[in-house]
Amino acid sequence: MHIPDGYLDLWIAALVGLASIAVLAIAVRRSAGALDGPRAPLLGVTAAAIFAAQMLNLPIPGGTSVHFVGGAFAAILLGPHLAALAMTAVVAIQALVFGDGGLVVLGGNVFSMAVVEVYVGYAVYRVVRPYHKPAAVFAAGWAGISVAALTAAIMLGASEAFAYEVTTVLAIMGGWHILLGIAEGAITLLAYEFVAETRPDLLADRSPTIDSRRLLRRGTAVVGGLVVLSPAFAWGAQQVNYTEPLEHAAATTGATAHAVRTLPSLLPDYGIAGVDPYVGTLVSGLVGATLVLVIGWLAGRPLIPDSEPR
Amino acid sequence: MSPVDPVGRSAGTLTDQARGLLRDERVATRSGWLQAVHPIVKLLGIVALIAVTVPFDTPGPPAAMLGLTIGLAVLSRVPLATHALRTGVPMAVSLVIVAPQAVLLPGAPLLGPVTVPGISYAATFTLRVGASVSLLGLLLSTTRFASLLGALRTLRVPQTAVALLAITYRHLLVVFEELSRLVLARRSRRVRSATLRESWLEAGSLLGTFLLGALDRGERVGRAARSRGGTAGRGYPRQRAVGLRDAAFAFVVFATVAAGVLWP
Numbered sequence: 001m002h003i004p005d006g007y008l009d010l011w012i013a014a015l016v017g018l019a020s021i022a023v024l025a026i027a028v029r030r031s032a033g034a035l036d037g038p039r040a041p042l043l044g045v046t047a048a049a050i051f052a053a054q055m056l057n058l059p060i061p062g063g064t065s066v067h068f069v070g071g072a073f074a075a076i077l078l079g080p081h082l083a084a085l086a087m088t089a090v091v092a093i094q095a096l097v098f099g100d101g102g103l104v105v106l107g108g109n110v111f112s113m114a115v116v117e118v119y120v121g122y123a124v125y126r127v128v129r130p131y132h133k134p135a136a137v138f139a140a141g142w143a144g145i146s147v148a149a150l151t152a153a154i155m156l157g158a159s160e161a162f163a164y165e166v167t168t169v170l171a172i173m174g175g176w177h178i179l180l181g182i183a184e185g186a187i188t189l190l191a192y193e194f195v196a197e198t199r200p201d202l203l204a205d206r207s208p209t210i211d212s213r214r215l216l217r218r219g220t221a222v223v224g225g226l227v228v229l230s231p232a233f234a235w236g237a238q239q240v241n242y243t244e245p246l247e248h249a250a251a252t253t254g255a256t257a258h259a260v261r262t263l264p265s266l267l268p269d270y271g272i273a274g275v276d277p278y279v280g281t282l283v284s285g286l287v288g289a290t291l292v293l294v295i296g297w298l299a300g301r302p303l304i305p306d307s308e309p310r
Numbered sequence: 311m312s313p314v315d316p317v318g319r320s321a322g323t324l325t326d327q328a329r330g331l332l333r334d335e336r337v338a339t340r341s342g343w344l345q346a347v348h349p350i351v352k353l354l355g356i357v358a359l360i361a362v363t364v365p366f367d368t369p370g371p372p373a374a375m376l377g378l379t380i381g382l383a384v385l386s387r388v389p390l391a392t393h394a395l396r397t398g399v400p401m402a403v404s405l406v407i408v409a410p411q412a413v414l415l416p417g418a419p420l421l422g423p424v425t426v427p428g429i430s431y432a433a434t435f436t437l438r439v440g441a442s443v444s445l446l447g448l449l450l451s452t453t454r455f456a457s458l459l460g461a462l463r464t465l466r467v468p469q470t471a472v473a474l475l476a477i478t479y480r481h482l483l484v485v486f487e488e489l490s491r492l493v494l495a496r497r498s499r500r501v502r503s504a505t506l507r508e509s510w511l512e513a514g515s516l517l518g519t520f521l522l523g524a525l526d527r528g529e530r531v532g533r534a535a536r537s538r539g540g541t542a543g544r545g546y547p548r549q550r551a552v553g554l555r556d557a558a559f560a561f562v563v564f565a566t567v568a569a570g571v572l573w574p
Binding site for chain 2: 008047103187193198253
């Protein structure tokens with residue numbers, strides 16, 4: 001995700017650089033006192049540790065590996081403002097010592113990896129944690145890196161220096177990082193579980209909970225509401241001629257003409273042959289939501305060592 | 311190291327990063343032209359050269375800039391093989407990324423589906439990235455990080471930010487060593503190949519152990535710094551006065567930027 005010099009237009013690099021400076025100035029002000037005292041070395045050493053932790057390769061199926069990024073984890077452990085400063089130090093050292101990422105676009109890299117990733121990750125954690133803490137940690141890791149990648153994709157797509165359309169860059173970069181984000185969420189959750197077990201005092205002030213029945217009621221209401229509304233979304237998409245970014249990219253590059261269907265799909269184009277398209281969308285929504293919930297539940301189980309409250 | 315256990319590979323990555331860090335510090339202390347240039351002049355000059363390189367939309371000027379950086383590398387006794395590798399890898403990656411544009415951009419055909427504007431764009435983009443990366447590489451290879459921090463401080467970058475960067479940099483080798491030791495210990499304890507699930511669970515506890523260790527170390531460093539009077543307000547020594555080599559570099563930068571601005 002480190003953008004080198006030459007990829008972004010100068011005005012975009014300057015604009016996001018100014019935005020980064022503004023956010024970091026607020027972060028410094030909000031963490032007043034924490035930086036001049038004994039926490040400055042703590043922050044520096046933690047930043048160095050996050051940098052080193054990014055070298056840790058983890059296996060994923062297919063013979064390749066991913067690495068930890070750590071923005072959301074830092075936000076959960078240190079709070080968002082100190083985490084933003086620590087991640088800024090990481091990104092700056094990567095550029096100024098190892099040449100990973102550009103000099104003129106340093107503000108852009110800081111914006112996506114130290115600002116967006118940290119604050120989005122922390123916001124997701126704050127929103128979800130009253131319902132389910134492990135899910136909140138996982139979602140923070142996943143959302144942080146996914147939205148950071150989407151931000152980088154928007155910067156690249158908006159630059160004339162980079163000839164690809166925004167939709168193409170979003171589809172390729174965003175799609176890939178949304179998948180990689182699953183690994184980041186899982187690593188964040190594993191590291192969090194370990195810290196919660198061994199040093200719960202570090203996370204002591206972050207433990208509000210909600211009863212599971214309330215969670216189930218709310219979750220069912222939200223998912224059920226979205227499924228019921230899915231025909232309305234389908235109608236709305238038709239009215240504005242919306243196409244999926246990946247389909248748009250495929251049509252633009254001419255890849256659609258060479259597309260080959262390898263497997264028959266259960267519900268092609270979110271519909272059922274011979275049935276009204278909006279009813280088909282509704283049924284597809286129900287089937288899809290149920291499948292995702294079951295897969296998510298099954299996939300999440302091995303990542304939680306025990307169900308005892310901490 | 312088993313095929314499903316790339317965690318062990320991490321030790322190699324960490325060692326490579328540490329070696330890179332030490333190598334660059336050694337090159338920065340050699341006697342060469344850019345090493346003798348004042349860090350502030352060098353930092354501002356390199357930023358100006360990158361800024362003037364990025365907007366070009368024809369391959370000639372970025373190619374000339376790349377040539378200039380090679381000349382500067384020779385005059386500064388920067389190892390050319392290392393510099394070429396550092397520049398060549400991002401160039402190759404960029405070429406792969408923009409290569410489809412050679413076909414996608416409309417225009418007069420050059421060879422089969424490849425168009426003249428397409429190949430021109432791909433070449434310009436790749437050379438632009440190469441020149442920018444090469445310029446940044448020159449800055450990093452010829453400037454000690456402490457000098458760079460001193461330059462940032464002189465340029466009124468807040469003390470907090472400079473202190474944070476300094477502490478992070480000072481502890482990089484220590485934390486690389488610590489994580490490398492943990493990874494090696496984990497490998498030495500393993501008598502059979504780890505499954506995917508085992509590998510992930512162990513990596514989680516390894517990461518947690520390491521980060522907790524780093525937090526403890528940070529607290530210790532903080533207490534030690536406080537006992538010595540704290541880190542806040544501690545500045546970097548003033549740099550020497552600007553001299554002839556600085557003026558020569560400033561002239562090269564000025565002439566290049568002027569040529570870039572006046573380019574039709």
